[in-house]
Amino acid sequence: MSNPFDHIKNLVEHYEVPYDPKAWANVASNLKPNSGLPTSKSWLKKVLITSGTAAVAVTTVILLTQNDGPKKSNLAEAKQSVHKSNNKKSTSTQTLNEEIVSEEQGIAENTIESNNVQVIESIKLPVQRQKTISQSSSEEAQLITASNYEDSPRTSDNRPLIVNLPVVADLCINEETTIKNTNAVALKVYHDQQLVLNIPPHTAVNFKAKQEGVYTLSSEQEVKEKTFVVHGNPKAYFEHTNQLIYQNGLPTLTAKTNEIGSKYHWMLDGKTISQQKEFDFYMFEKGEHELQLTVTNSFGCEHKESKTIYIEENYNLLAVNAFEPNNPNQKKNSFMPFALTVRDVKFQLTIIDPTNGNVVFESNDPTNAWTGIDRNTGQMVKSNTPYAWKVVILQPEKGEKQDYKGTVIKL
Numbered sequence: 001m002s003n004p005f006d007h008i009k010n011l012v013e014h015y016e017v018p019y020d021p022k023a024w025a026n027v028a029s030n031l032k033p034n035s036g037l038p039t040s041k042s043w044l045k046k047v048l049i050t051s052g053t054a055a056v057a058v059t060t061v062i063l064l065t066q067n068d069g070p071k072k073s074n075l076a077e078a079k080q081s082v083h084k085s086n087n088k089k090s091t092s093t094q095t096l097n098e099e100i101v102s103e104e105q106g107i108a109e110n111t112i113e114s115n116n117v118q119v120i121e122s123i124k125l126p127v128q129r130q131k132t133i134s135q136s137s138s139e140e141a142q143l144i145t146a147s148n149y150e151d152s153p154r155t156s157d158n159r160p161l162i163v164n165l166p167v168v169a170d171l172c173i174n175e176e177t178t179i180k181n182t183n184a185v186a187l188k189v190y191h192d193q194q195l196v197l198n199i200p201p202h203t204a205v206n207f208k209a210k211q212e213g214v215y216t217l218s219s220e221q222e223v224k225e226k227t228f229v230v231h232g233n234p235k236a237y238f239e240h241t242n243q244l245i246y247q248n249g250l251p252t253l254t255a256k257t258n259e260i261g262s263k264y265h266w267m268l269d270g271k272t273i274s275q276q277k278e279f280d281f282y283m284f285e286k287g288e289h290e291l292q293l294t295v296t297n298s299f300g301c302e303h304k305e306s307k308t309i310y311i312e313e314n315y316n317l318l319a320v321n322a323f324e325p326n327n328p329n330q331k332k333n334s335f336m337p338f339a340l341t342v343r344d345v346k347f348q349l350t351i352i353d354p355t356n357g358n359v360v361f362e363s364n365d366p367t368n369a370w371t372g373i374d375r376n377t378g379q380m381v382k383s384n385t386p387y388a389w390k391v392v393i394l395q396p397e398k399g400e401k402q403d404y405k406g407t408v409i410k411l
Helices: 004-013 023-028 040-085 093-109 115-135 139-152 338-342
Strands: 176-183 189-192 194-199 203-208 213-219 224-231 245-248 250-256 261-267 271-274 278-282 286-296 302-311 347-352 359-363 386-393 402-411
Touching: 176 189, 176 194, 194 203, 261 278, 271 278
Parallel strands: none
Antiparallel strands: 176 203, 189 194, 189 213, 213 224, 245 250, 250 278, 261 271, 261 286, 286 302, 347 359, 347 386, 386 402
């Protein structure tokens, strides 16, 4: 392909401007005298050179205008290729920018044909690069996020690892619970930043709380944790009287506690007898008995304490084993179990002759005691002979038996 500048050069070299005396006279009249103007021939030569230079500039502009269309088209295609590459989410922002710069430099080298055009394109390229980097900044952020995502814990089949921490209810000291780990990673339990329990993957472990405070259940693979609290237990210290006191004819002991709690539960030989801080209770049978107190606080934590009580004799309605009909003391001249005289209770008293089994006396009135008379004969029974007696309590106290038995002698 011929150089278009050779054609322009030929035109300029053979171009002559026709001489016009009037035009020259007009120019000369406007000049100052002694201005150092060159001769008419040298001036004419400079005019011709200036005209030629202008023609070259005009031609160059025309050529640039004609060639600008394809170059812009090539640049547009390059930019479109870059945007398509962005939509495909290339894995490296730096590689993407290098491809854009390389394509634009190739376009400039293949389409620029003059030194002037090269200067123009070298100014445009940095602007285009800056714009491309700015547009890809969001893509770079996405790549960083993806990198972090890839670094997160994953399963064997490359899926994101999800850790499900079990819920552990609040506990009390010495209370035991089972913690189930259904995850593929180990779980750990901490107390005061100290490891107290390690739970392997897919394992259930029994946990017994030894100290009160806040416990943390966590996984090292994820920044995830749950907490539960171990509450302290209350105290259950109590006191009781050791000597029986017969209140209203009943064998009575007193127990009390000064410990603070929301609930109190007293048991005697495994049976509930009270829910108060202080109370009276009855002891009807001799031997060893276990008295237990359970104190519960507001968190539902409880503590138990037990004590053993020893009773020397059975309760038998405080009945005497002999009476003397002729004694002036009313408490000694007849027979009626003393407890029945002070208790507000319904009963049935029966006196039986052990020799023949006949009933010699009956009463359900505490003021109607047996004086030794046999109701069958109306005579005084034999002295120093034991007679059997039996009392049936119609509404016994809690823990009290219904039937009482014994023997009594008339002196």
